[in-house]
Amino acid sequence: MTPLHLCLLISSALFCIGLAGALARSNTILVLLGIELMLNAANLNFIAFWRFGPSPAHATGVIFVIFSIAIAAAEAAVGLALIIALYRHQRNIRLQDAVQLKG
Amino acid sequence: MTVVLAIIALVLLGSAAAAMLSRNLVHSALLLAVSWLGTAAFYLWAGADFAAFAQVIVYVGAVSMVVLFAVLLTRQNPVGDVQVEPASRVRLTAALSVGACVAAVLFAAVVSSDFRPAPAQAPTATVKQIGLELMGPYGAALLIVGVLLTVALLGAIVLAASEPKRNPEDAP
Amino acid sequence: MISAAPESFLERLPLLAGDLIARVVPAPLLWFVTSLIAIVAILAIFGLLFAFLTLAERKILGRIQNRPGPNRTGYFGLLQPFADGIKMLIKEDIVPRDADQVLHYLAPVVLVSLALMTFAVLPFGRHLVPVELDTAVLYFFAAGAATELAVFMAGWASHNKYSLLAAMRALAQLISYELPLLLSVVPVVMLAGTLSTTGIVAAQGGWKFGFIPHWYVFTPWGFAGFLIFFTAALAESNRSPFDLPEAESELIAGHLTEYSGFKYALFFMAEYFGMTALCGMGVTLFLGGWQAPCAFLEVIPSYLWFFAKLLTLLVLFMWIRGTLPRLRIDQLTRFAWKFLVPLALINLGTVAFWHLTVGWGGALQLARWALALVFVIVPFVLIGRRLSAGVAPRTYRYAP
Numbered sequence: 055m056t057p058l059h060l061c062l063l064i065s066s067a068l069f070c071i072g073l074a075g076a077l078a079r080s081n082t083i084l085v086l087l088g089i090e091l092m093l094n095a096a097n098l099n100f101i102a103f104w105r106f107g108p109s110p111a112h113a114t115g116v117i118f119v120i121f122s123i124a125i126a127a128a129e130a131a132v133g134l135a136l137i138i139a140l141y142r143h144q145r146n147i148r149l150q151d152a153v154q155l156k157g
Numbered sequence: 158m159t160v161v162l163a164i165i166a167l168v169l170l171g172s173a174a175a176a177m178l179s180r181n182l183v184h185s186a187l188l189l190a191v192s193w194l195g196t197a198a199f200y201l202w203a204g205a206d207f208a209a210f211a212q213v214i215v216y217v218g219a220v221s222m223v224v225l226f227a228v229l230l231t232r233q234n235p236v237g238d239v240q241v242e243p244a245s246r247v248r249l250t251a252a253l254s255v256g257a258c259v260a261a262v263l264f265a266a267v268v269s270s271d272f273r274p275a276p277a278q279a280p281t282a283t284v285k286q287i288g289l290e291l292m293g294p295y296g297a298a299l300l301i302v303g304v305l306l307t308v309a310l311l312g313a314i315v316l317a318a319s320e321p322k323r324n325p326e327d328a329p
Numbered sequence: 330m331i332s333a334a335p336e337s338f339l340e341r342l343p344l345l346a347g348d349l350i351a352r353v354v355p356a357p358l359l360w361f362v363t364s365l366i367a368i369v370a371i372l373a374i375f376g377l378l379f380a381f382l383t384l385a386e387r388k389i390l391g392r393i394q395n396r397p398g399p400n401r402t403g404y405f406g407l408l409q410p411f412a413d414g415i416k417m418l419i420k421e422d423i424v425p426r427d428a429d430q431v432l433h434y435l436a437p438v439v440l441v442s443l444a445l446m447t448f449a450v451l452p453f454g455r456h457l458v459p460v461e462l463d464t465a466v467l468y469f470f471a472a473g474a475a476t477e478l479a480v481f482m483a484g485w486a487s488h489n490k491y492s493l494l495a496a497m498r499a500l501a502q503l504i505s506y507e508l509p510l511l512l513s514v515v516p517v518v519m520l521a522g523t524l525s526t527t528g529i530v531a532a533q534g535g536w537k538f539g540f541i542p543h544w545y546v547f548t549p550w551g552f553a554g555f556l557i558f559f560t561a562a563l564a565e566s567n568r569s570p571f572d573l574p575e576a577e578s579e580l581i582a583g584h585l586t587e588y589s590g591f592k593y594a595l596f597f598m599a600e601y602f603g604m605t606a607l608c609g610m611g612v613t614l615f616l617g618g619w620q621a622p623c624a625f626l627e628v629i630p631s632y633l634w635f636f637a638k639l640l641t642l643l644v645l646f647m648w649i650r651g652t653l654p655r656l657r658i659d660q661l662t663r664f665a666w667k668f669l670v671p672l673a674l675i676n677l678g679t680v681a682f683w684h685l686t687v688g689w690g691g692a693l694q695l696a697r698w699a700l701a702l703v704f705v706i707v708p709f710v711l712i713g714r715r716l717s718a719g720v721a722p723r724t725y726r727y728a729p
Contacts, residue, residue: 055268056272056274056275057158057159057162057275058272058275059267059268059272060159060162060166061162061199061203062267063264063267063268064162064166064169064170064199066260066263066264066267067170067260068169068170068173069259069263070256070257070259070260070263071170071173071174071177071256072173072177073255073256073259074177074252074253074255074256074257075176075177075178075252077248077251077252077255077256078177078248078249078251078252078253079177080245080248081182083182083186083224083227083228083231084177084182084185086224087176087177087185087186087189087224088177090189090216090220091173091176091177091189091192094192094193094196094216097196097208097212098196098199101199101200101203101205101208102203104203104205104280104282105203105204105205105275105279105280106272106275107275108273108275108276111280112290113280113282113286113287113290114290115205116205116207116208116282116287117287117290117291117295119200119205119208120207120208120211120287120291121295121298121302123208123211123212123215123216124215124302124305124306125302125305126215126216126220127215127216127219127220127306128305128306128309128310129309130220130223130224131220131223131309131310131313132309132312132313132316134223134224134226134227134313134317135312135313135314135316135317136316137227137231138227138230138231138316138317139316139317141230141231142319146233147231183485187432187478187482190478194475206462206463206464206467206468207464207467210464210467210468210470210471211467211471213471213472213474213475214467214470214471214474217474217475217478218471218474218475218477218478218507219474219504221478222477222478222481222500222504225481225485226497226500229493229497283463284463284464284523284524285522285523
């Protein structure tokens with residue numbers, strides 16, 4: 055059980071926690087937080103492979119993570135704007151109520 | 158080294174699980190911020206300083222603010238805690254079983270794989286190196302991410318802006 | 330004793346102390362002991378500085394307002410900070426019954442600890458950096474950005490809708506001014522070529538003709554950047570004229586309304602620590618850190634120069650507090666987004682021009698300076714004129 059295995063197990067656990075949270079909760083903001091956790095888990099994977107992987111000369115892992123953080127921030131902003139628009143439409147943010155395309 | 162990793166993993170996974178289980182939305186958001194700090198601690202342990210501090214600035218310093226503002230703007234009751242109803246029994250079991258299956262698959266895949274042994278020297282990513290790579294091979298990606306962030310910002314503003322008040326006599 | 334200054338005894342004192350500790354303490358504990366000593370030293374020095382800063386502020390504000398300030402407790406009021414501390418400690422700690430107890434307790438603690446963590450990368454002297462990081466400037470702003478979460482926690486946990494409103498306004502102010510703060514630092518990093526604070530101070534070494542230092546504040550873009558950084562630092566530490574979040578005539582005390590006793594003192598401490606850390610960073614980035622202004626003034630040790638510059642900036646903060654009126658929330662957000670951010674972005678362009686024309690020699694140097702001055706002054710005047718268009722000119726006169 056090398057350190058790489060341990061890091062990958064941690065990131066897989068974080069991914070599954072995010073997945074279960076995103077599927078179980080009915081509040082849209084919590085679903086978005088679950089998605090952010092999944093993105094974080096993927097970033098952890100990148101850093102783990104950069105650290106224990108075979109080609110240490112490049113900083114590719116770190117750069118990928120920087121881009122991923124930027125994109126996740128943009129996605130969180132757009133997702134929360136969508137949630138605010140949804141709230142304005144149906145007065146609550148239960149995901150199960152947003153079943154119609156009309157309106 | 159493994160002790161430090163164990164503590165970081167405990168903080169990270171514990172706060173993430175607590176955030177997903179909590180009934181209070183603001184507590185969830187704040188526990189998730191703790192989880193992001195745990196991720197930054199992991200990056201520091203792995204030696205990626207730049208990524209760790211970028212994670213703190215962007216996630217803890219900005220995304221958590223956006224999440225908290227959205228929580229406050231979409232509340233049902235104006236004062237008081239933001240409670241969320243617990244998930245229905247069926248959905249909860251379905252979600253947990255899906256999560257457990259995916260976890261089992263991933264764990265089995267990780268444990269049974271055989272990676273090449275790590276090189277003896279830990280890699281270092283100095284800021285100079287990151288800068289040269291961002292400007293060189295990844296220059297196009299940097300510009301595209303800049304455009305993407307601008308588009309996302311404008312889109313978020315358009316989506317969240319209030320609708321103009323319509324005269325009730327006009328056609329809908 | 331007055332030998333070549335970088336090797337004088339007073340300068341090398343920290344190195345000698347480090348050697349002494351390394352000899353006394355066994356090797357596995359060495360890192361722990363040196364870190365502990367650095368932490369205790371920072372807490373002690375900046376704690377005392379905080380105490381006397383509160384007194385200095387009240388005296389300076391008093392003199393600006395034509396009154397003596399505290400002078401009853403001890404000679405010249407020197408025991409006033411201790412009297413204030415005792416008062417804060419023995420006050421009753423009131424927590425509202427419906428407040429979120431855990432968050433209410435944690436908010437000041439998190440704020441003070443994050444504000445203290447920013448001191449770790451400031452170079453106080455030639456050999457006096459607590460932590461030598463390659464990404465020191467990024468660490469500083471990361472620790473500063475994380476303090477915003479504590480402001481929200483304080484406003485939310487008080488279970489008071491006015492506290493919440495004030496916390497959201499404070500957050501809007503903090504987020505708005507973080508952008509000019511970071512943008513004004515980027516040119517410095519660009520020219521120094523490193524994010525490490527010791528590297529940035531070293532890049533500002535040397536003197537032109539022996540008495541004009543190479544500090545970045547003496548260049549056109551550096552002066553503009555310093556002013557933008559200073560203004561944004563005023564706003565980031567909630568100081569006048571940007572002290573809407575904590576002013577007494579606005580929403581009582583903003584997000585601090587429901588805090589009393591020592592927790593209020595902790596918030597206060599966090600604000601002063603933040604102010605001191607930002608001034609320290611301003612000194613490092615623009616004013617040459619611990620460098621002396623002239624070659625023959627190097628006999629004074631580097632850490633004394635750092636503290637002299639730091640105290641000058643802090644007195645400037647207090648002077649501005651006593652002079653300018655408070656801005657409204659819409660005025661201050663407009664100022665940040667429509668004035669400081671475009672100026673900071675144009676400053677980036679100016680620095681790029683400066684960096685690319687470093688090879689110009691002789692008479693072209695004058696052209697370089699003139700062009701840089703034009704690039705700095707013209708946008709300032711144009712954007713300033715456009716923003717204050719529609720505001721009538723002042724027609725009253727001051728009282729004789």
